[in-house]
Amino acid sequence: MSLALVCMSHSPLLEFNDPPADVKAEVEDAFATARSFVHDYDPTLVVSFAPDHYNGFFYDLMPPFCIGYEALGVGDYGTTAGPLDVPTPIAEQLAAWVADHDLDVAISRKMEIDHGAIQPLEILFGGIDEVPTIPVFVNGVAKPFVKMSRVRRLGEAIGSFLATLHGERVLVVGSGGLSHDPPVPQWATADDAQRALLLDGRHPTAAARDARQQRVIDTGKAFAAGTATIQDLNPVWDRALMRTLATGDLSPIDAMTPEQMALDAGNSAHEVRTWVAAFAALGQAGPYDVLSSCYRPIREYIAGFGVMTARTS
Ligand SMILES: O=C(O)CCc1cccc(O)c1O
Numbered sequence: 001m002s003l004a005l006v007c008m009s010h011s012p013l014l015e016f017n018d019p020p021a022d023v024k025a026e027v028e029d030a031f032a033t034a035r036s037f038v039h040d041y042d043p044t045l046v047v048s049f050a051p052d053h054y055n056g057f058f059y060d061l062m063p064p065f066c067i068g069y070e071a072l073g074v075g076d077y078g079t080t081a082g083p084l085d086v087p088t089p090i091a092e093q094l095a096a097w098v099a100d101h102d103l104d105v106a107i108s109r110k111m112e113i114d115h116g117a118i119q120p121l122e123i124l125f126g127g128i129d130e131v132p133t134i135p136v137f138v139n140g141v142a143k144p145f146v147k148m149s150r151v152r153r154l155g156e157a158i159g160s161f162l163a164t165l166h167g168e169r170v171l172v173v174g175s176g177g178l179s180h181d182p183p184v185p186q187w188a189t190a191d192d193a194q195r196a197l198l199l200d201g202r203h204p205t206a207a208a209r210d211a212r213q214q215r216v217i218d219t220g221k222a223f224a225a226g227t228a229t230i231q232d233l234n235p236v237w238d239r240a241l242m243r244t245l246a247t248g249d250l251s252p253i254d255a256m257t258p259e260q261m262a263l264d265a266g267n268s269a270h271e272v273r274t275w276v277a278a279f280a281a282l283g284q285a286g287p288y289d290v291l292s293s294c295y296r297p298i299r300e301y302i303a304g305f306g307v308m309t310a311r312t313s
Pocket residue numbers: 010011012013053116176177180182183184213216268271301302303
């Protein structure tokens with residue numbers, strides 16, 4: 001059975017900071033291309049690989065991966081809040097299949113998800129419950145990180161399950177990255193208030209959420225103006241990774257270490273785990289072709305911004 005894929009960077013700053021008009025138009029074009037690809041494929045099921053940014057997953061219980069049996073958007077950065085349309089029986093079968101393939105994955109019957117998972121659904125489908133969607137959390141911000149080979153194997157296990165669903169047209173989505181270093185607090189360097197958030201900061205007050213988000217928005221403006229202290233984007237690294245993903249041979253990615261990834265591409269570059277899982281899943285249906293691939297480093301969005309579509313050959 002064939003599969004289709006969309007991988008895209010996300011950035012909550014899409015709605016808050018504006019890059020130059022030609023750059024914005026290029027991003028809009030890339031989204032339009034991905035939308036028309038998805039429209040033509042007409043998926044009956046979406047499997048979304050996405051990170052979280054301490055909105056749904058916290059250090060009181062931080063799994064490397066989690067399959068959602070039910071899920072709801074938390075509504076950060078103005079994204080849609082409320083329930084997704086998760087096909088629970090299929091999600092349960094998926095989790096059982098993955099366990100049977102020697103991978104230890106958490107499950108959630110009430111997964112809370114943020115812009116990382118919501119933004120691609122809104123961009124591609126115009127809403128979060130338009131197409132049945134199984135959300136798969138892939139930790140991309142909270143140390144420790146499992147090996148990249150483990151991420152690839154998770155993607156392969158999920159893809160091998162999806163390839164058995166003969167009645168469905170499945171789209172896998174990867175959300176995040178590429179190189180970027182937005183001001184997400186890290187446990188090791190966090191102050192007491194930040195640690196409280198990282199530990200169990202669920203359901204903040206509107207004022208607390210606004211303050212946190214404003215800091216990210218302001219950092220994006222400062223980054224574009226050349227006055228931010230965050231790590232710069234790395235277009236060479238981003239393009240190299242996109243090239244590797246396009247080849248269909250993901251084995252070189254196994255050698256990437258979290259430490260080197262952070263040094264080369266910033267602390268949130270770990271979000272590319274979602275792309276690796278999505279491409280590994282796609283590869284389980286056989287060889288694939290990349291149909292579109294766009295990339296721009298965009299400081300206003302604090303993101304090496306890429307969009308790729310691909311399909312089983
Ligand atoms: O609010 C946050 O915690 C981080 C927001 C954020 C900013 C830029 C690029 C991203 O991928 C991203 O997630």
